[in-house]
Amino acid sequence: MDETYIKVKGTWNYLYRAVDKDGDTINSMLSPKPGEAASKALFTKSIGSSGIREKVTIDKSGANLAGLNASNFQITILTLLGFSVMQIKIRQIKNQISEQYY
Numbered sequence: 720m721d722e723t724y725i726k727v728k729g730t731w732n733y734l735y736r737a738v739d740k741d742g743d744t745i746n747s748m749l750s751p752k753p754g755e756a757a758s759k760a761l762f763t764k765s766i767g768s769s770g771i772r773e774k775v776t777i778d779k780s781g782a783n784l785a786g787l788n789a790s791n792f793q794i795t796i797l798t799l800l801g802f803s804v805m806q807i808k809i810r811q812i813k814n815q816i817s818e819q820y821y
Contacts, residue, residue, distance in 0.1 A: 720736070720737050720758070720761070720776075720783055720787075721735075721736055722735045722736070722753065727749065733749070733752070733757060734747060734748075735747065735750060735761040737762070745768065746764050746769070748761045757786075759789045763790065771794070771805070771807060772807060773808060774808035775787060775807055775808070775810070776811075776812060777809065777810070777811055777812075778812065778813065787807060790807060791806050791809075
C-alpha cells in the first residue's frame with residue numbers, strides 16, 4: 720500500500736495503490752484528501768476484489784496504519800459474531816519501494 724500526491728486535470732489528489740509482492744497493482748483510488756478514511760476505503764475495496772491478505776507492508780504513514788487498524792477492528796467484530804477470519808498482519812518499514820499487499 721502506498722500513496723502519492725499527483726495532479727489530475729489541474730487538481731491535486733492523493734493516489735492510493737495496493738500492490739502485490741510482484742509489483743502488480745491490485746487496486747487504486749484517487750482521493751482529494753489524505754487520511755484514515757481514504758486508506759480504509761482502499762483496503763476495503765482491495766479486500767472486496769482480491770480477498771483478505773495475510774499481511775500488508777506499508778510505509779510509516781499514520782493514515783495507512785489507522786486504515787488497516789480500522790479494517791482489523793471490523794475483522795475482530797466478524798470473529799466475535801462467529802466468522803472465522805484472521806487478522807491482517809501489519810509490517811511498517813521506511814522503504815516505500817517494498818510496500819506490498821500480499
